[in-house]
Amino acid sequence: xxxxxxxxxxxxxxxxxxxxxxxxxxxxxxxxxxxxxxxxxxxxxxxxxxxxxxxxxxxxxxxxxxxxxxxxxxxxxxxxxxxxxxxxxxxxxxxxxxxxxxxxxxxxxxxx
Amino acid sequence: xxxxxxxxxxxxxxxxxxxxxxxxxxxxxxxxxxxxxxxxxxxxxxxxxxxxxxxxxxxxxxxxxxxxxxxxxxxxxxxxxxxxxxxxxxxxxxxxxxxxxxxxxxxxxxx
Numbered sequence: 001x002x003x004x005x006x007x008x009x010x011x012x013x014x015x016x017x018x019x020x021x022x023x024x025x026x027x028x029x030x031x032x033x034x035x036x037x038x039x040x041x042x043x044x045x046x047x048x049x050x051x052x053x054x055x056x057x058x059x060x061x062x063x064x065x066x067x068x069x070x071x072x073x074x075x076x077x078x079x080x081x082x083x084x085x086x087x088x089x090x091x092x093x094x095x096x097x098x099x100x101x102x103x104x105x106x107x108x109x110x111x112x
Numbered sequence: 113x114x115x116x117x118x119x120x121x122x123x124x125x126x127x128x129x130x131x132x133x134x135x136x137x138x139x140x141x142x143x144x145x146x147x148x149x150x151x152x153x154x155x156x157x158x159x160x161x162x163x164x165x166x167x168x169x170x171x172x173x174x175x176x177x178x179x180x181x182x183x184x185x186x187x188x189x190x191x192x193x194x195x196x197x198x199x200x201x202x203x204x205x206x207x208x209x210x211x212x213x214x215x216x217x218x219x220x221x222x223x
Contacts, residue, residue, distance in 0.1 A: 032209045043116075043202050043214030044155070087153050091212075098143060098208040099167065102155040 003027055004092050006103025013110050019077040021106045023090035026071065030092040034100070035064065035075045038087045047088070048075070080110045115139050118203045118215035125193055126223055133188045133218045135203030142207060144186035146178060149200040149217070158201075161186050162208075193222045 005024045013019045025033075034049035050057045050064040050073065057064045063076040077084055090103040118135040125131050137144060143162040147155045159178045160167045166178065175191045190197060200219050206212040 034211060036212075038153075041217075043204075043217050044212075045214065046211045049211065089155065093209050095209045098162065098206070099145065099157055099160045100206070100212050101157075105153040105155070107153070 003101045004090060004103045006090050006106060008106060009104065010107045011109070013080045013108065015080065015082060015110055015112050017080050017110075019080045019084070019108055019110070020074060021088055021090070021108075022072065022074045023092075023103050024070075024072045025092050027092070027094065027101075028071070029094040029096055030101075031095060032093050033064070033066065033073050034091050035062075036089040036091060036102075038089065038105075044089055077108075080108075082110045082112050084108060085110050115213045116203055116205055116215040118201075118218055120218060121216060122219050122221075124221045124223065127193055127195060129193050130189070130191045131193060131220070132190070133201055133203075133220075135186050135188070135215060137184055137203075137205040137213070139205055139213060141205040141213075142183065143205060144180070145204045145206075145212070146186065146188050147202040147204060147214075149202060151199075155202070158188075159186075190220075193220075195222050198222045 035047045036044035037047040038044040048062050061078045066073045088106045091100045093100045116137045145160045146158040158172045177189045179187045200217045202217050203215040204212045
């Protein structure tokens with residue numbers, strides 16, 4: 001049972017373009033929605049996170065858009081840079097079941 | 113100071129051997145996890161350990177066993193290693209429903 005569905009599996013963007021990764025969840029008890037960034041040979045690290053009481057959160061070039069009624073959230077990377085090339089994971093967790101559930105990941109390549 | 117540290121970083125071993133991976137966190141978190149990341153980058157939860165409560169993913173073979181000597185440590189023991197166990201194993205910790213901090217990973221290769 002995959003509780004968090006992530007798409008696309010891979011994404012190629014030109015430098016300066018916008019990267020968009022989407023996730024959908026099933027469990028309405030989820031109340032914490034983080035995005036993690038993973039570089040080769042490293043562990044995932046938190047990039048940005050949102051809770052369902054807001055519809056958008058922005059940190060620099062990274063924005064999470066959250067649609068509670070549709071049970072969807074997305075990551076937008078503005079002005080994508082080659083240094084953003086990494087694997088991105090969406091995740092979700094709840095206070096009741098605190099184990100983070102991860103999407104399957106998106107491999108992002110930003111061409112110079 | 114590294115928040116979540118796991119050792120070793122690389123582990124190459126023969127089929128049938130028993131091995132352990134150690135994990136320590138200095139963040140004071142109540143919950144620790146083990147994840148397995150396969151060649152397709154999928155992060156699969158194996159175990160979570162919270163305040164002495166162990167939650168096991170039922171799909172994990174019983175050759176895998178977590179051991180927590182105290183709140184800051186969650187080690188992973190693997191018996192009778194198989195080729196299919198080759199993967200990267202990540203330890204992580206968090207407070208409930210907040211950011212998870214990951215270790216650098218242990219790349220296990222079974223030959």
